[in-house]
Amino acid sequence: MKIWVYIIALVAGLSLSVEGAIYGELGKSIGKLESSFYNFFVGTIIIAIVLLFLGKGSLSYTFKAPKWQLTGGLLGIIYLTILVISIPIVGVGLAMISVIVGQMAMSMIIEHNGWLGSRTSKLNKEKLAAVALMAVSLLLIF
Structure with a gap:
């Protein structure tokens, strides 16, 4: 059984709630859009460093990939920004x-x-x- 996959998904869910709470508060301090920007900026730096050492894919394929597959970044921005706005309210x-x-x-x-x-x-x-x-x-x- 792949119980470890469920455990990892559970940890991801726990992390999302903590992340949402943190960025909701950060949004009050520095601004809602600025909080989202900070999240993606720091995340980009961290994943770039990880990619240098562990990346095995082909980042250049991004230009050849079907355009619908590239919409995840936009959806991630929408998701996090909505959380940053809504968590302090609800x-x-x-x-x-x-x-x-x-x-x-x-x-x-x-x-x-x-x-x-x-x-x-x-x-x-x-x-x-x-x-x-x-x-x-x-x-x-x-």
Whole structure:
């Protein structure tokens, strides 16, 4: 079983909540857009250093890759900037539950249709119930 993958994903989720809280506060100190800029600037420097030592791909392929595959950076900026703006207003819990409900719903649509190169996984009543229950939890937290 690949339990370690679930553990790593859980740690990533924990990290996102901490990151959101930190950047929400930083946004109050230096500005919301400035906080997002800082995140991506520092992240770019760190990943560039890691890439120098551990990179095995082909960064030059970026110019040949299908343009839709390059939209992840834009989506990451939108995601983080929305968190920086919303967390000071609604709190970490409500913001992150909203993110999770959105992620669950969209991931099910993507996998149901096999979009973006994902494996196909048909919708069923259990998956729909899971999203519905998460949406109810969002209402209960609100």
